[in-house]
Amino acid sequence: MQGPAFVKINEVSLVYQQQEEQTLAVEGLNIDIQEGEFVAVVGPSGCGKSTLMKLVTGLLNCTQGSITIGGKPVNGPVQGVGMAFQNSTLLPWRSTLDNVMLPLEIVEPHKRLLRKQKKMYIEKALDLLGTVGLRDFADKFPWQLSGGMQQRANVCRSIIHEPRLLMLDEPFGALDAFTREELWGVMQDLWMKKKFTAILITHDLREATYLADRVFVMSKRPGKVILAKEIDIPRPRTLDTTFEPHFGEIVHELREHIHEVRVS
Amino acid sequence: MNEKTLIKLMPWLVTIGLFLLWEIICVVTRVETFILPAPTVVFQAMVKFAPQIAHHSLQTLMTTTAGFALGVIGGGLLGVFIGASRLVYVGLYPVLVGFNSIPKVALVPVLVIWFGIGTVPAIITAFVISFFPIVVNVATGLATIEPELRDVLRSLGASKTEILTKVGLPRAMPYLFASLKIAITLAFVGSVIAETVASNEGIGYLMLSASSSYNVPLVFAGLIVVAVMGVVMYAVAVWFERRMTGWAFRGSDLMS
Numbered sequence: 001m002q003g004p005a006f007v008k009i010n011e012v013s014l015v016y017q018q019q020e021e022q023t024l025a026v027e028g029l030n031i032d033i034q035e036g037e038f039v040a041v042v043g044p045s046g047c048g049k050s051t052l053m054k055l056v057t058g059l060l061n062c063t064q065g066s067i068t069i070g071g072k073p074v075n076g077p078v079q080g081v082g083m084a085f086q087n088s089t090l091l092p093w094r095s096t097l098d099n100v101m102l103p104l105e106i107v108e109p110h111k112r113l114l115r116k117q118k119k120m121y122i123e124k125a126l127d128l129l130g131t132v133g134l135r136d137f138a139d140k141f142p143w144q145l146s147g148g149m150q151q152r153a154n155v156c157r158s159i160i161h162e163p164r165l166l167m168l169d170e171p172f173g174a175l176d177a178f179t180r181e182e183l184w185g186v187m188q189d190l191w192m193k194k195k196f197t198a199i200l201i202t203h204d205l206r207e208a209t210y211l212a213d214r215v216f217v218m219s220k221r222p223g224k225v226i227l228a229k230e231i232d233i234p235r236p237r238t239l240d241t242t243f244e245p246h247f248g249e250i251v252h253e254l255r256e257h258i259h260e261v262r263v264s
Numbered sequence: 265m266n267e268k269t270l271i272k273l274m275p276w277l278v279t280i281g282l283f284l285l286w287e288i289i290c291v292v293t294r295v296e297t298f299i300l301p302a303p304t305v306v307f308q309a310m311v312k313f314a315p316q317i318a319h320h321s322l323q324t325l326m327t328t329t330a331g332f333a334l335g336v337i338g339g340g341l342l343g344v345f346i347g348a349s350r351l352v353y354v355g356l357y358p359v360l361v362g363f364n365s366i367p368k369v370a371l372v373p374v375l376v377i378w379f380g381i382g383t384v385p386a387i388i389t390a391f392v393i394s395f396f397p398i399v400v401n402v403a404t405g406l407a408t409i410e411p412e413l414r415d416v417l418r419s420l421g422a423s424k425t426e427i428l429t430k431v432g433l434p435r436a437m438p439y440l441f442a443s444l445k446i447a448i449t450l451a452f453v454g455s456v457i458a459e460t461v462a463s464n465e466g467i468g469y470l471m472l473s474a475s476s477s478y479n480v481p482l483v484f485a486g487l488i489v490v491a492v493m494g495v496v497m498y499a500v501a502v503w504f505e506r507r508m509t510g511w512a513f514r515g516s517d518l519m520s
Contacts, residue, residue: 079420081420087412106426106430
């Protein structure tokens with residue numbers, strides 16, 4: 001790829017220290033991500049995918065190597081990154097709208113402007129909820145929403161403050177297959193509209209192939225990248241795309257690599 | 265009768281049933297009144313001594329709510345400190361557990377030396393006994409924020425104070441209100457103990473002086489009044505809980 005990388009992961013290793021025991025979670029990890037790129041990281045469970053996510057956001061410090069975002073080294077929690085987890089972690093005492101607006105109360109400059117331009121921000125949040133089909137549910141509380149709706153709201157909350165980097169840790173993992181496939185489309189629409197950089201952690205190979213520009217396959221612990229696969233399927237991709245032979249070939253290739261690392 | 269009205273009536277039916285059973289046992293066994301007075305005798309005593317009972321129970325209600333209020337404020341604040349800071353937690357928790365293990369009756373003589381007999385030891389005893397469950401519950405509510413949620417907030421750049429005010433405190437509210445229900449009944453235990461040992465006023469004192477003159481029906485009348493006050497205050501706590509943290513109940517209609 002061309003140009004300097006937006007997210008640069010350079011020879012990163014992480015050692016977990018638990019009492020006497022030392023675990024090498026990831027080792028010699030190299031990943032470059034361009035601005036506006038959508039990448040997915042797949043691998044067998046326990047390969048350090050979620051560790052990678054914590055490293056990039058600075059919630060964990062790497063033992064060796066370095067990570068830079070937009071040229072700046074990461075040491076300590078990176079500010080203004082969007083994050084969405086499998087567990088939607090919406091706040092049950094806030095309405096959907098108030099949940100989505102939570103980052104605006106924390107991230108500058110919105111924090112400063114929120115009180116004066118409340119109307120504008122509410123409109124913005126409602127529009128965002130509209131793009132995922134939740135506008136009519138803005139006043140409902142999270143526990144009044146279905147799992148899929150909660151996850152849509154969760155995704156909205158993670159991008160309302162327009163982060164340059166969005167981290168997704170199996171955000172659709174707990175949903176049923178139909179809802180999950182539907183949300184792939186929603187996610188792609190959002191990304192094509194807002195053009196943020198996204199890192200998706202998943203163990204669903206079809207999900208990775210559908211959404212990502214590039215898919216990284218990680219080995220089992222200690223995790224390192226064993227394959228970087230360019231997904232050359234034109235956008236917007238649809239559910240029909242997933243039934244095309246080329247899509248199947250890519251998924252198959254990824255599957256073979258995962259299988260290799262699992263049995264080796 | 266449909267199930268809904270039955271559910272509403274059940275507490276009353278059970279209470280009346282218990283009193284009936286008590287009455288029947290007294291009549292059948294012909295137990296002496298100064299050992300176990302029948303409910304009818306107790307109610308007669310209640311009517312007969314109504315002015316005294318009213319005076320002393322008001323005193324008890326006052327000391328209990330005062331001690332309870334102090335417990336809510338002090339326990340709530342300490343709970344926030346303990347829940348928010350690992351250091352404070354590690355340092356204070358063993359001390360708190362140790363302090364809570366002291367029988368509160370043993371404290372009353374000390375309080376009498378410090379403050380004399382009367383209202384103050386009763387308030388303080390109600391305070392120290394209702395304090396602990398509030399601290400523990402508030403601290404638990406704060407300490408059990410989901411790690412993912414904490415990560416989301418930290419990666420947004422939220423400060424510790426912001427995490428506390430936006431998530432910690434609202435999240436601790438149901439825990440606080442759950443503990444209030446326990447704390448208010450404990451507060452009655454505390455104030456009545458202190459009044460029994462060291463006071464000239466309050467239901468505890470009334471029961472002690474009644475028992476020393478073998479007026480056992482009045483002793484039982486005092487017990488019933490304390491129980492009724494406890495139930496009423498409990499109901500008030502539940503009412504507050506439902507109003508303040510309705511989101512934590514999601515439409516169930518149980519009392520606790």
